[in-house]
Amino acid sequence: xxxxxxxxxxxxxxxxxxxxxxxxxxxxxxxxxxxxxxxxxxxxxxxxxxxxxxxxxxxxxxxxxxxxxxxxxxxxxxxxxxxxxxxxxxxxxxxxxxxxxxxxxxxxxxxxxxxxxxxxxxxxxxxxxxxxxxxxxxxxxxxxxxxxxxxxxxxxxxxxxxxxxxxxxxxxxxxxxxxxxxxxxxxxxxxxxxxxxxxxxxxxxxxxxxxxxxxxxxxxxxxxxxxxxxxxxxxxxxxxxxxxxxxxxxxxxxxxxxxxxxxxxxxxxxxxxxxxxxxxxxxxxxxxxxxxxxxxxxxxxxxxxxxxxxxxxxxxxxxxxxxxxxxxxxxxxxxxx
Numbered sequence: 253x254x255x256x257x258x259x260x261x262x263x264x265x266x267x268x269x270x271x272x273x274x275x276x277x278x279x280x281x282x283x284x285x286x287x288x289x290x291x292x293x294x295x296x297x298x299x300x301x302x303x304x305x306x307x308x309x310x311x312x313x314x315x316x317x318x319x320x321x322x323x324x325x326x327x328x329x330x331x332x333x334x335x336x337x338x339x340x341x342x343x344x345x346x347x348x349x350x351x352x353x354x355x356x357x358x359x360x361x362x363x364x365x366x367x368x369x370x371x372x373x374x375x376x377x378x379x380x381x382x383x384x385x386x387x388x389x390x391x392x393x394x395x396x397x398x399x400x401x402x403x404x405x406x407x408x409x410x411x412x413x414x415x416x417x418x419x420x421x422x423x424x425x426x427x428x429x430x431x432x433x434x435x436x437x438x439x440x441x442x443x444x445x446x447x448x449x450x451x452x453x454x455x456x457x458x459x460x461x462x463x464x465x466x467x468x469x470x471x472x473x474x475x476x477x478x479x480x481x482x483x484x485x486x487x488x489x490x491x492x493x494x495x496x497x498x499x500x501x502x503x504x505x506x507x508x509x510x511x512x513x514x515x516x517x518x519x520x521x522x523x524x525x526x527x528x529x530x531x532x533x534x535x536x537x538x539x540x541x542x543x544x545x546x547x548x549x550x551x552x553x554x555x556x557x558x559x560x561x562x563x564x565x566x567x568x569x570x571x572x573x574x575x576x577x578x579x580x581x582x583x584x585x586x587x588x589x
Contacts, residue, residue, distance in 0.1 A: 447492075
């Protein structure tokens with residue numbers, strides 16, 4: 253897989269290369285959220301919903317804004333997300349120029365729930381009260397009968413509790429980055445009766461069924477598009493009888509690879525999947541983002557660095573994640589799991 257080299261180093265790239273600290277990353281994220289109350293006069297802000305015909309153009313700009321805020325994403329993923337997952341993307345513009353955005357995504361689970369995410373602004377428009385204006389606009393236009401969920405950096409939880417009336421869940425998420433070395437996976441894992449195969453060699457219906465038990469709803473249409481997107485590589489762990497024990501998807505982002513999701517029936521299965529990933533990318537940097545209690549041991553064993561921490565928050569109802577089928581890395585920052 254080709255490595256894309258960039259001339260400028262952005263915050264997440266610096267963190268990946270220099271073992272960034274939680275404090276540093278938290279400062280970046282807090283600034284990007286524009287939670288300061290700067291009441292200087294605004295230029296005329298227009299907020300509207302993105303139309304289908306402009307998706308390609310606007311998602312390229314959104315990807316750049318996301319990466320300027322340190323999220324280390326790729327355009328393929330952003331375009332795929334806005335194309336595949338039912339959503340409304342609210343564009344914030346000044347003089348027809350896109351300066352920021354926010355989006356609400358339909359999670360597709362049985363309890364009508366929307367995920368609010370991708371609230372980003374270009375650097376020169378941060379800290380000028382535009383975030384508050386856009387956030388209020390989105391809140392006024394989403395279905396008030398629906399449950400709202402989002403992942404909030406821990407130090408900003410008081411703001412969302414007070415201003416947005418969101419409540420904390422018990423789901424505590426941590427992002428880690430580092431290098432997976434195939435040599436770090438021991439012989440016991442290599443010689444187990446668990447077989448890891450490409451998604452093309454697995455029975456797709458079994459993978460869909462396995463995923464639905466974790467996600468709490470069937471999303472076969474989404475998964476079929478995800479596995480066949482052209483920019484992802486997916487491996488499935490099966491036992492001797494072909495029963496699915498877990499799966500993971502790998503894709504290249506701006507300065508590393510993202511592993512999302514990583515679902516596995518236990519740490520030994522997760523390690524087997526990661527050993528295959530390590531063999532595939534050959535010492536490239538990776539990032540995982542998932543439930544802290546499931547991920548911390550795995551990350552520590554491989555010397556991965558903690559980047560930042562989040563807590564899942566909600567407006568009406570907590571959506572429990574069945575962690576007995578262990579979730580080691582979620583589908584993405586802007587998805588349910």
